[in-house]
Amino acid sequence: MRITILADTHMPRMAKVWPAALLPHLEQADHIIHAGDLQDSRVLDSLASFAPVTAVSGNIDSPELIDTLPKKQLLTFHGVKVGVIHGHGKGKTTEQRAKAAFEDEHIDLLIFGHSHIPIHKEEADLVLFNPGSPTDKRRQEQFSFGELIVQEDGTWYLKHIFYKDKKG
Numbered sequence: 001m002r003i004t005i006l007a008d009t010h011m012p013r014m015a016k017v018w019p020a021a022l023l024p025h026l027e028q029a030d031h032i033i034h035a036g037d038l039q040d041s042r043v044l045d046s047l048a049s050f051a052p053v054t055a056v057s058g059n060i061d062s063p064e065l066i067d068t069l070p071k072k073q074l075l076t077f078h079g080v081k082v083g084v085i086h087g088h089g090k091g092k093t094t095e096q097r098a099k100a101a102f103e104d105e106h107i108d109l110l111i112f113g114h115s116h117i118p119i120h121k122e123e124a125d126l127v128l129f130n131p132g133s134p135t136d137k138r139r140q141e142q143f144s145f146g147e148l149i150v151q152e153d154g155t156w157y158l159k160h161i162f163y164k165d166k167k168g
Contacts, residue, residue, distance in 0.1 A: 007113025036086030
């Protein structure tokens with residue numbers, strides 16, 4: 001399975017169309033995960049035209065999305081357990097809030113957003129992953145998103161995809 005991982009797209013404010021570097025990954029995706037701050041329900045509809053989508057609400061999402069999308073999701077792909085949350089809130093860091101939301105679950109991979117800062121690290125038996133943003137890099141050097149490949153035997157590979165220009 002090829003899974004494209006997004007967060008913090010903030011569309012249409014930060015982009016009117018999907019970045020050229022992201023499009024081929026959306027077109028080849030078997031599944032898309034969005035870790036919140038889509039901003040507009042049309043973004044969810046657009047993603048669903050490429051592949052099935054699992055999304056969570058973020059703090060900048062429209063009232064419609066906040067009412068429709070859960071705050072967190074638990075998924076399993078060929079035995080790999082994945083937790084998804086945006087990570088906003090008060091107190092602690094984004095990463096700490098994300099981990100706390102799944103402290104009673106055994107997951108292999110925790111995907112979160114909110115900070116727009118790409119993170120890929122392992123703590124004990126948990127991999128933490130923030131894809132960054134494909135449209136709003138803020139103070140980051142490049143735009144980014146993630147790709148998760150899960151084999152039928154449960155082995156998996158995760159990486160960031162970085163690019164400098166969201167238009168071309």
